[in-house]
Amino acid sequence: MRAVSSPSEYSCGNRVLDALPALDLADLQDDVQIVSVAAAQYTHALGEVMEHVDFPIDAVLSVVATLENGDTVEVGTVGRESFVEADAALDLLIAPRTSFCQVAGRVGRMPIGRFQDRMTTSPPFARLMLHNVSAALFCAQQFAACNSKHAVIQRCARWLLMTADRVDTSRFALTHDFLAIMLGVRRAGVSEAAESLQRSGAIEYHRGTVTLVDRALLEAASCECYGVCRTAFAAALR
Amino acid sequence: MRAVSSPSEYSCGNRVLDALPALDLADLQDDVQIVSVAAAQYTHALGEVMEHVDFPIDAVLSVVATLENGDTVEVGTVGRESFVEADAALDLLIAPRTSFCQVAGRVGRMPIGRFQDRMTTSPPFARLMLHNVSAALFCAQQFAACNSKHAVIQRCARWLLMTADRVDTSRFALTHDFLAIMLGVRRAGVSEAAESLQRSGAIEYHRGTVTLVDRALLEAASCECYGVCRTAFAAALR
DNA sequence: ACCGTTACGTGCGGAATCGTACCGAAGCGC
DNA sequence: GCGCTTCGGTACGATTCCGCACGTAACGGT
Numbered sequence: 001m002r003a004v005s006s007p008s009e010y011s012c013g014n015r016v017l018d019a020l021p022a023l024d025l026a027d028l029q030d031d032v033q034i035v036s037v038a039a040a041q042y043t044h045a046l047g048e049v050m051e052h053v054d055f056p057i058d059a060v061l062s063v064v065a066t067l068e069n070g071d072t073v074e075v076g077t078v079g080r081e082s083f084v085e086a087d088a089a090l091d092l093l094i095a096p097r098t099s100f101c102q103v104a105g106r107v108g109r110m111p112i113g114r115f116q117d118r119m120t121t122s123p124p125f126a127r128l129m130l131h132n133v134s135a136a137l138f139c140a141q142q143f144a145a146c147n148s149k150h151a152v153i154q155r156c157a158r159w160l161l162m163t164a165d166r167v168d169t170s171r172f173a174l175t176h177d178f179l180a181i182m183l184g185v186r187r188a189g190v191s192e193a194a195e196s197l198q199r200s201g202a203i204e205y206h207r208g209t210v211t212l213v214d215r216a217l218l219e220a221a222s223c224e225c226y227g228v229c230r231t232a233f234a235a236a237l238r
Numbered sequence: 239m240r241a242v243s244s245p246s247e248y249s250c251g252n253r254v255l256d257a258l259p260a261l262d263l264a265d266l267q268d269d270v271q272i273v274s275v276a277a278a279q280y281t282h283a284l285g286e287v288m289e290h291v292d293f294p295i296d297a298v299l300s301v302v303a304t305l306e307n308g309d310t311v312e313v314g315t316v317g318r319e320s321f322v323e324a325d326a327a328l329d330l331l332i333a334p335r336t337s338f339c340q341v342a343g344r345v346g347r348m349p350i351g352r353f354q355d356r357m358t359t360s361p362p363f364a365r366l367m368l369h370n371v372s373a374a375l376f377c378a379q380q381f382a383a384c385n386s387k388h389a390v391i392q393r394c395a396r397w398l399l400m401t402a403d404r405v406d407t408s409r410f411a412l413t414h415d416f417l418a419i420m421l422g423v424r425r426a427g428v429s430e431a432a433e434s435l436q437r438s439g440a441i442e443y444h445r446g447t448v449t450l451v452d453r454a455l456l457e458a459a460s461c462e463c464y465g466v467c468r469t470a471f472a473a474a475l476r
Numbered sequence: 477a478c479c480g481t482t483a484c485g486t487g488c489g490g491a492a493t494c495g496t497a498c499c500g501a502a503g504c505g506c
Numbered sequence: 507g508c509g510c511t512t513c514g515g516t517a518c519g520a521t522t523c524c525g526c527a528c529g530t531a532a533c534g535g536t
Contacts, residue, residue, distance in 0.1 A: 133328055134328040141335065148422040149422055445482085445533075478535100483530100483532080485529090
């Protein structure tokens with residue numbers, strides 16, 4: 001693992017790993033390999049043995065639930081504040097969900113064996129991972145409530161903010177179609193919401209690329225779930 | 239902890255505790271106190287220090303998310319196949335959600351300190367609890383997808399089946415009003431769904447009491463989420 | 477026995493979202 | 507530069523669910 005544009009010599013870009021005591025972080029460098037992930041590429045497939053754990057650096061990954069009728073709904077979105085699969089920290093070997101790359105970028109990839117070793121031998125490591133699982137659980141619960149109660153436009157805004165935080169730019173590739181699948185709504189529904197957000201001046205859309213123009217406006221259009229989940233993951237780093 | 243109508247001397251009625259090796263189970267009897275919980279009674283309050291962990295025996299507890307506007311949505315339902323709060327197993331001290339009693343009954347209550355001791359000293363215990371957290375996470379994710387995609391009547395059926403499994407009777411107290419709050423829909427919406435399920439012969443309703451008449455019919459009316467979550471918790475016991 | 481409370485069946489107009497479809501514009505490969 | 511594909515703006519009827527509200531029936535307390 002090489003240092004990636006960061007103050008600390010051992011910083012890697014993923015906030016969970018970077019929150020480890022310096023000693024532990026230095027120690028695990030050999031176990032973490034920087035891997036580039038292309039958009040739409042699967043990182044874990046439902047029902048298959050998990051070979052590795054991914055700590056995103058500037059990639060954004062998604063965990064999705066697939067329903068019987070083939071519909072998919074995003075149930076977790078993972079950037080450098082977290083890792084996939086959470087279940088690896090819960091002594092699971094088989095991936096219970098599919099996860100894939102939403103925004104191309106790099107991840108720090110750790111073989112599952114090394115991950116499990118650390119879970120048992122390093123209490124600070126285990127503690128950090130479990131706290132992160134707690135945030136993931138909290139966030140999944142929040143999504144359950146959000147999907148039930150909040151309007152499409154609010155959820156669009158929430159999603160854009162969450163993703164922008166994770167890629168750390170205000171401009172990234174995203175089609176209406178893709179966002180519609182993530183939110184579990186119609187593509188036309190996203191188009192209407194995006195159109196409305198654009199008219200209000202919160203965002204700009206241009207053929208598969210969004211730009212966040214006015215963050216405050218976007219936060220006002222979003223439901224509380226954005227802030228609540230953000231806080232949960234921030235708290236998990238302590 | 240006294241034995242409760244069960245083959246094993248140390249069986250307690252909660253499936254998680256009962257899945258422990260006999261030695262561990264016998265060992266923890268002194269730490270688990272059988273407590274009766276009344277309907278609507280809180281067992282954990284959001285933001286407060288968790289004093290204990292509850293392993294339901296014949297009570298059913300609910301974990302709910304409260305939104306800014308005061309709406310509440312059930313994000314986890316917990317019976318003898320699980321425990322609350324899951325986060326206690328993730329080294330958390332503060333309850334991130336509110337949980338309360340949905341169907342009155344008994345729980346095995348363990349002081350949080352004893353619980354944490356066991357998490358660190360008994361690998362089988364920790365393993366079991368973490369697997370259970372995994373099921374809770376999976377289930378919360380499933381609810382997120384379910385709330386987004388499945389109709390009110392399907393979710394009603396799902397809820398009735400889940401609760402019936404947990405109380406292990408086909409008849410229990412439940413008002414439309416309460417179920418509406420749990421599902422995050424209108425009371426009238428539940429009334430319509432219940433009316434429809436009753437006409438089909440799946441259930442019978444009588445002033446605050448449901449009776450499951452035809453389980454097969456109810457399962458057919460339910461979404462897949464019932465079976466999927468049930469399987470997840472069953473798998474977590476191994 | 478009476479009355480207040482609780483539970484729930486029902487109805488109505490409106491909003492949100494759905495499914496589907498069509499079309500034009502922007503980009504990409506050749 | 508041309509044609510194909512992708513993307514997204516837009517429309518329309520159907521459906522689901524909403525908020526609200528009213529009435530009736532069952533039950534519980536006094």
